[in-house]
Each structure stands twice: as structure tokens, then as C-alpha cells.
Amino acid sequence: MSLLSITGLRKTFGPNVVLDAFDLDVAAGECVVLIGASGSGKSTLLRCVNLLETVDDGVITLAGQDITDPRVNPDQVRARMGMVFQAYNLFPHLSVLDNIMLAPVRVHGRPRAEAKAAALAILERVGLADKTRVRPDELSGGQQQRVAIARALVNSPELMLLDEVTSALDPELVGEVLDLLVSLKSDGMTMVLATHEMAFAKEVADRVCFLHGGQIHEEGPPATLLSAPTKERTRAFLSRFVGL
């Protein structure tokens, strides 16, 4: 059974139909990469899965539970996923360590000492063990994004949602974030990520989905979809990325 299953999802903003009868299944341990033009609804899809938006129709299930059911507590559902945003969205008034410890302590009720140990371990993993006490705005973009990933990871989420996490970074810093995601993937983390990094998609994706017209217009393994797309739209979109 798939870990995340989206069926017939519809999301509109006023007259703007962003997702329309959208279907997607993600198996546990799978890494699905969403590509598509700006405005094609990648962020909206991730926000719907994270219950940051109310869907207009359709069902999203996480490990078999219908999370679009208004009877479920959205906070509990969100606590089971990690989400990372394009603009990092770190809390500027908290130190790096406190950013990471906030949810373990306040949401998951872990003792401070234990949460701190977990936070330090995760900071070690993302290579920022020496930055625990600094404020986010004293870090480079790549470091901030790694903190944001650590903040999501520390809760051992069942699913990671990553929204263009490298788009705000200069190419030099993209690598450090992508390396981290590759290692996450090899640990078997289930991930849905939106990106414009086709080379990276090629490397980590089990499946690449091209979003267009509110649906998955074409999908397939990266080797096939990125090098030999069958549809005209997909080809037109991919032709803008050199070196594929």
C-alpha cells in the first residue's frame, strides 16, 4: 500500500483552478520529484498535503488515514510530516538549536535533554554542529536551509515535503543541500519534492512527475521522462534545461 495517496484532488483560488482531478501515489521509501512551470501548482500540492490549504475536493490519505476528513486533527497530521520551504522560514528570534528543539519539546512532548541530544545529533548530520547558538540570519542561505531540513527531520517524519529547497541558493551552496537530500534518500526517507534542478531530479528521483493543467501531464522514471519525454508539453518544458 502506498504511504501517500492523492485521489481526485481539486484546489482552486477563486476562479483559478490550480489542481483538477489530481492523482498521485507515493510508496514508502519512494522519492517523487515534481517538475513543472512556475505556477503549475507544485507548491499548492505540497501545501494541500501538509493541510496548509483546505482542498476543494478529493481525498489525501497518509498511511491509509484520510487526512482531508474534517474530523481529523490537522496538527496531529502535520506532526507526522516534515515540510521545508523555499525561503527556509526559520524563526529569526530563536537560535539554531531552539529552532530545531521547538517541535520535539512543544509538540512531541520530549524531555528537553533528550530533545537537545536529538537536535545536536541531527545538526551533526547536516554538518552544522558548531552553529547551535547562532541566530538564523547569521548563517548563509545553504546553512539556513540545512537547519530547516534538520528542523523537519528531528521529528522523524513519515514523509518529507520539500518545496524548491534550493531555489533561493547560489549554485555553490546548492550542492551541500542536495548532498543532504541524497543521503536522506539512501536512508529510505519517503520524499515528495518540487524542484527545478533537473540534474538532481535525475540523481535522486524514483519517479518524476511533470505538472501541467492541474494534473500530472506525464510521469516516469527520470531516465525516461527527462531524456525522452513522449509529450509535446513536457518536451517544450524540458527543452529549456540544458545538459539533460
Next chain:
Amino acid sequence: MTNSASHDVPPGAHPSAGRARPWSPSALELDRRAYRRSRTVRSAAIASISTIVVVGVLGVVVTTSSGWPRVQETFFDWDKAVASFPAVLNGLWLNIRVLLVCSVLITALGLTIAVMRTLRGPVFFPLRLFGAAFTDLFRGLPLLLVLLLLGFGVPALALDGVPQEAVFWGCAALVLSYSAYVAEVFRAGIESVHPSQRAAARSLGLTHTQSLRFVIVPQAIRRVLPPLLNDFVSLQKDSGLIAVLGVVDAIRAAQIETARDFNFTPYVVAGVLFVCLTIPMARFTDWVARKQGFQGGGLV
């Protein structure tokens, strides 16, 4: 793009993407909507019933108490209310005029002082110092003292060309005191705008003043609208303090009416009128904040 190539597209997908497809809500969605509606109705019902119960119980407790008839007679005498209404309303007109004139001046002076205090660089040290001294002084001095000093002290100097009217000096005192408070509200707002906004504005070649005027201050004002309203509501009531200089505002008018027969109903009339004045102001700021405050934050 042909249908023959769409073997790998999920069911329901559609080659003419981007065009609106006919859609009607599924049974599940209708069920969810019904559930959400029922929750809304339930919360509204709980809220209304508990309000009615609390108000009802309070009403019964108060009106059945042994002292109620006397209290009703002294504070809620309808005939007295009708009789005193014109005088109190006339007084209120003064409050309104003072409020209108003073709020414009206070906004201007408060914003000026706030901006003075945010200026950077050694050249502006005197201005920063003046701004700080001004706020320290007028926030510290009791409003009543400022009123008395200006209202009785300055006219007593009998300087040529200096106005003698009590209302003028009363307004001056209100403006000075309140500008000090409002300046701090504005300053907090200005400083809460993220430095990246200033950087972005300066990077476009806007001067310091231009960045403040077109980028920083508009965002700051939006944020401080509720505390600003607080200060103006407070001003509306404190505008009555100029009565100590001998002018007749709503409260002073009520006092005169009360003095005739020691019935306090005129005060209640004045109170009701003040509340009626505040409510539209509060709704107006809510409206402005909602209109400008679109953040697109989704659900949370």
C-alpha cells in the same frame, strides 16, 4: 499532443490542459462541507446560548436585588436622560472636534518624532536627541499637569500674538502628550519591518527618506493600526480633560446636569455616546486592516 500518447496519464487527465473542466463536488466533498457546516452551527449555537444564559442570569440578579430601584432611579432615569441629552450632545460635539483636529496633529507629530529617532549617522544626533528627550518628557509628565501649565501658565504670560483660548492650549497639551505615545508606537512599527526591506529599497536607489516614505512606513502603519486606534480611543476620552480649563465638553455638561438634582443619569448618557463614537472607529480600523492585510497565508 495526442490522446494516443496518453497511456501513462492517470485516468481523468486531459490533453487540453489549462481549460476549465466541468466539475461538481463529489459526494465525499458534500459530506465534508455538511460536517463543517454542522460544526459551525454547533459552535455558534453554544456561543449564543451561553451568552443568553450569562446575560439573563446577570440581568435577573441585578434587577431583583433590593437596591435596584434606587440605582435605577439615580443612573437610569429615562426622563432625566431625555432632558439632559441635548446638553451632553452639545458637549460631545466639542469632544469630536478636539478629537479630529488633535488626531491629525498627533499622527503627524508622532510620526515625525518616530522617524527622527530612527535616523542613522552622527549628523542626525541632535534630532535623535530631541526625539528621545521629547518622548521621555511628555510620556513622563501627567497629562493634567501639561494641561494646567499650558492652559493657565502660557496665557498668564500675556505675550503678544499668543492665543489665549483655553481650547487651543488644551489641544496643544493633548497633542504634545499623545504624540509622545504615538511616536513610540510608530517607532516599534518601523523597527519591526525586516531589514531586508530597507536593503531592497536602498538597492533600488531610493534615499533613506524615500525608503521610509514608500516602503517602511506604509508597512509599519499597517502593523501598528490596532495599538494606534487604542491611543485614539483613549484620546477621545481624555479630550474631556480640557474641561479643567473651563470649557464644556460632554462629561462637563453631564456634570452640570447632574448637579441640578444629584441624578447621575447624564453621565450614563455621556458614556453611551462615547461608546457609540468608539465602535465605528474600531470597525473602520478592522476594515482598513483587513483590506490592506492580505497575507495569503492559507489555512494557518
